[in-house]
Amino acid sequence: MDENTTDRQANEPHPTRRRALMLGAATASVVISIRPALAQTSASVLTCxxxxxxxxxxxxxxxxxxxxxxxxxxxxxxxxxxxxxxxxxxxxxxxxxxxxxxxxxxxxxxxxxxxxxxxxxxxxxxxxxxxxxx
Incomplete structure (x- = not known):
């Protein structure tokens, strides 16, 4: 490896456990916020x-x-x-x-x-x- 390759690898972000947990938490909040919207849509269908x-x-x-x-x-x-x-x-x-x-x-x-x-x-x-x- 040359010197430039080593520098680039050192500067690239590595997935860490903390980052994976943060992504998982963000994904869970999206799922939680979509489900009530779908439930509300079903309820509005019943009342239109x-x-x-x-x-x-x-x-x-x-x-x-x-x-x-x-x-x-x-x-x-x-x-x-x-x-x-x-x-x-x-x-x-x-x-x-x-x-x-x-x-x-x-x-x-x-x-x-x-x-x-x-x-x-x-x-x-x-x-x-x-x-x-x-």
């Missing part, structure tokens, strides 16, 4: 709401296929009087019925919810229901 229809189209009726039609259209349903909670929507999407609705009305409302597009009230809530929970 989906209006049917969205406020921008209030007064429209919901057809059996989930499309919005003019007020008073035959075989269509008036919009829900209040937004549905995410857990109720999840239950309805899995074959249940939305609270305060008939079977047919619930099917029309869930069809509407499935058709929600980005930028429509309730879309983010519906999208979060589609994400797997860990």
């Amino acid at each position: 709401e989906i209006p049917v229809p969205d406020p921008g189209r209030a007064g429209m009726y919901v057809a059996a296929d989930g499309s919005l039609v003019p007020n008073g259209t035959k075989d269509a349903f008036p919009g829900a009087t209040k937004p549905f909670k995410a857990e109720d929507v999840r239950t309805a999407l899995n074959g249940g019925t939305l609270p305060g609705t008939t079977y047919e009305q619930s099917r029309a409302y869930t069809a509407y919810i499935r058709r929600l597009q980005h930028g429509t009230a309730g879309f983010t809530c519906f999208a979060s229901l589609q994400m797997p929970r860990g």
Whole structure:
């Protein structure tokens, strides 16, 4: 080895036990701070709401296929009087019925919810229901 190589090796930091412990502690704090955020996200999914229809189209009726039609259209349903909670929507999407609705009305409302597009009230809530929970 020449003199320059020896000087470089002497100046390079060597991993020490103390440094490894510090890195481990930093990693643990990151894990601890991420888990509550994930738990909070899961909790917010349970409390979000989906209006049917969205406020921008209030007064429209919901057809059996989930499309919005003019007020008073035959075989269509008036919009829900209040937004549905995410857990109720999840239950309805899995074959249940939305609270305060008939079977047919619930099917029309869930069809509407499935058709929600980005930028429509309730879309983010519906999208979060589609994400797997860990």
